[in-house]
Amino acid sequence: MSIPRLYHDAALAEGTLVEAAPGQAHHLGTVLRRGPGDTVRLFNPRDGEWSATIDSIRKDRARFAVGGQVRPAAAEPDCRLLVAALKRDAMDWVAEKATELGATLIQPVLTQRSVADRANAARLAAIARGAAEQCERLGAPAVAEALPLHRVLAAWDATPLVVAMERTVAEPPRAAALRPGAPIALLVGPEGGFTAAELDDLRRRPFVVPAALGPRILRAETAAVAGLAALQALVGDWA
Incomplete structure (x- = not known):
């Protein structure tokens, strides 16, 4: 089963808890059938890509516990x-x-x-x-x-x-x-x-x-x- 990747604007750092962006909880829980403890990847161009787990999830809200960095940030060509x-x-x-x-x-x-x-x-x-x-x-x-x-x-x-x-x-x-x-x-x-x-x-x-x-x-x-x-x-x- 592939690990969902989620774009997230929040500052990503090991040990932090971040709230899901709008729509992400529904997609994870209803579409992908994921629940607490399941692994996701969070990323943005500023912080790179990080492993995380679903700390809590319900119909329209979710929270992620950020783990270690998977990929560092890198500039993209214009x-x-x-x-x-x-x-x-x-x-x-x-x-x-x-x-x-x-x-x-x-x-x-x-x-x-x-x-x-x-x-x-x-x-x-x-x-x-x-x-x-x-x-x-x-x-x-x-x-x-x-x-x-x-x-x-x-x-x-x-x-x-x-x-x-x-x-x-x-x-x-x-x-x-x-x-x-x-x-x-x-x-x-x-x-x-x-x-x-x-x-x-x-x-x-x-x-x-x-x-x-x-x-x-x-x-x-x-x-x-x-x-x-x-x-x-x-x-x-x-x-």
């Missing part, structure tokens, strides 16, 4: 995903898969052809935490509130931003002058693609790296996963 706001199911899926692929930030953006005009950041963050528990990450990506694309670009730093431009002439990501181990970022547009004005604006930005993701037109959620995987394989923590 890997950001900017994606045009999608419909709920597609956006949920992107949050889960981006977490598995090592994204440290998920920034929904609003474009002229976005199919949604908002994104539930709290819901997406919860999905990301659940995905981090499953894929054995120590951290989960930050999920920002949806912002207009031009506002995100105006506040951008010097990190190269690879922009998926399937409908334009662009080189594949491997042709870009990206430095292995450096921060990486990917921007994926909406299902209908960027407008001509948005493309012109993007090309004027000195940090933008246009890239093509193969010979086929991809759905936005597919492009997000394919693009992140390509960048991680070429210059990220897969390289």
Whole structure:
């Protein structure tokens, strides 16, 4: 029987007692059928991963007794995903898969052809935490509130931003002058693609790296996963 991993923001140290985060007691007791004395793992990017046991549990509350450290904290490479706001199911899926692929930030953006005009950041963050528990990450990506694309670009730093431009002439990501181990970022547009004005604006930005993701037109959620995987394989923590 596998040991449940639970993301927990509390300070983790041997010998301490910590209260379960909202929803964790229900998941452990009702879904996983765990009870007092059963082992869990608690983790966060600040303290690393720790062995713990369920000290007490009831319907909506649980408390953990923290044991020894299993894995020390370690910095994660900066890997950001900017994606045009999608419909709920597609956006949920992107949050889960981006977490598995090592994204440290998920920034929904609003474009002229976005199919949604908002994104539930709290819901997406919860999905990301659940995905981090499953894929054995120590951290989960930050999920920002949806912002207009031009506002995100105006506040951008010097990190190269690879922009998926399937409908334009662009080189594949491997042709870009990206430095292995450096921060990486990917921007994926909406299902209908960027407008001509948005493309012109993007090309004027000195940090933008246009890239093509193969010979086929991809759905936005597919492009997000394919693009992140390509960048991680070429210059990220897969390289």
